[in-house]
Amino acid sequence: MNERQIIEYIAAQADPTDGQLLKGIGDDCAVIRKDGNRVWLLTMDTLIESVHFNRDFHPPEKLGRKAVSVNVSDIGAMGGKPVFVLLSAGMPHGFDEAWFRAFVSGLTEACREYGCFIIGGDTVASPGGLTFTLTVIGEAEADQVVYRSGARPDDAIWVSGPLGLAAAGLELLNAGIEPDNQAFDLLREKHLNPQARVSLGQQLAASGRVHAMMDLSDGLATDLAHLCKQSGVGARLFARDLPGVAMLADAARLTGCDPERWALSGGEDFELLFTANPDESFHLGGIAEACGLSIFPVGVIVVGVGVTLIRSAADGTNHEIAIAYQGFDHFRNGNGG
Numbered sequence: 001m002n003e004r005q006i007i008e009y010i011a012a013q014a015d016p017t018d019g020q021l022l023k024g025i026g027d028d029c030a031v032i033r034k035d036g037n038r039v040w041l042l043t044m045d046t047l048i049e050s051v052h053f054n055r056d057f058h059p060p061e062k063l064g065r066k067a068v069s070v071n072v073s074d075i076g077a078m079g080g081k082p083v084f085v086l087l088s089a090g091m092p093h094g095f096d097e098a099w100f101r102a103f104v105s106g107l108t109e110a111c112r113e114y115g116c117f118i119i120g121g122d123t124v125a126s127p128g129g130l131t132f133t134l135t136v137i138g139e140a141e142a143d144q145v146v147y148r149s150g151a152r153p154d155d156a157i158w159v160s161g162p163l164g165l166a167a168a169g170l171e172l173l174n175a176g177i178e179p180d181n182q183a184f185d186l187l188r189e190k191h192l193n194p195q196a197r198v199s200l201g202q203q204l205a206a207s208g209r210v211h212a213m214m215d216l217s218d219g220l221a222t223d224l225a226h227l228c229k230q231s232g233v234g235a236r237l238f239a240r241d242l243p244g245v246a247m248l249a250d251a252a253r254l255t256g257c258d259p260e261r262w263a264l265s266g267g268e269d270f271e272l273l274f275t276a277n278p279d280e281s282f283h284l285g286g287i288a289e290a291c292g293l294s295i296f297p298v299g300v301i302v303v304g305v306g307v308t309l310i311r312s313a314a315d316g317t318n319h320e321i322a323i324a325y326q327g328f329d330h331f332r333n334g335n336g337g
């Protein structure tokens with residue numbers, strides 16, 4: 001089974017019938033009614049040593065921050081505000097206490113910055129490496145929550161920042177390439193200490209102009225395919241519009257990798273992916289600018305299924321390639337992510 005089949009199997013068995021549950025499996029968060037106008041948003045993510053992080057090059061403070069960011073990113077992707085955090089920590093006997101204190105310091109610092117705090121959890125002895133699972137509970141106005149399922153044909157598709165930087169940074173770190181180069185610092189930092197676009201997500205949702213939204217964790221090719229499937233539509237991406245590819249050129253040359261592949265399927269971008277009427281471009285760009293960010297149009301929603309990439313050749317002809325679900329899959333790739 002691949003990752004998608006595992007999730008679909010569990011969803012088919014789960015059969016939730018609780019009237020308080022507004023959205024179960026299939027979006028960035030589960031959505032539960034809180035009171036008249038508000039909802040709780042619930043999400044969970046795990047970081048496992050040697051799978052998601054390498055202690056040889058991942059400073060513990062930054063890993064603590066990342067554990068929070070990758071979780072609150074899902075809350076922001078539905079337009080919510082993170083409130084409570086639960087932490088389950090699995091650590092081997094004789095773990096490095098100084099390392100652990102630094103990890104917790106990064107974790108609590110990031111919680112403060114995102115406006116949430118730890119309220120409980122669990123600690124267990126791990127026979128292998130370190131594992132950290134966070135559950136984050138957020139809240140939102142019920143009528144402002146943005147789901148993956150609202151994309152409509154002819155919507156424009158935007159992302160909230162350059163793509164593939166984290167994948168390139170990880171490749172540089174794994175290869176031990178550490179030239180004194182500010183551009184490479186930016187790539188490495190995107191892997192070590194990503195920033196979740198929580199404020200932007202909240203403001204896009206509050207604007208009422210966004211039809212569908214999610215965060216990019218497994219790469220645009222896979223995440224957009226999820227959004228399309230939930231919305232019952234297809235999508236076309238334009239290779240020439242993928243933001244960030246030029247920033248990856250030096251790193252790609254040094255490591256022998258393909259920058260476009262990083263942008264489409266690298267994973268861990270933690271930028272927002274959203275759709276809206278193309279006429280909203282100016283207004284949505286203004287919202288991003290007020291958050292110190294830029295948004296980039298990358299494609300269009302179409303009637304149909306699947307995600308295709310359009311590449312224009314030098315002679316002016318267009319080539320279409322099917323790319324749905326070609327991003328990261330924890331059970332196909334066997335590492336990272």
Ligand SMILES: [Mg+2]
Nearest residue numbers: 028074215217
């Ligand atoms: Mg997500």
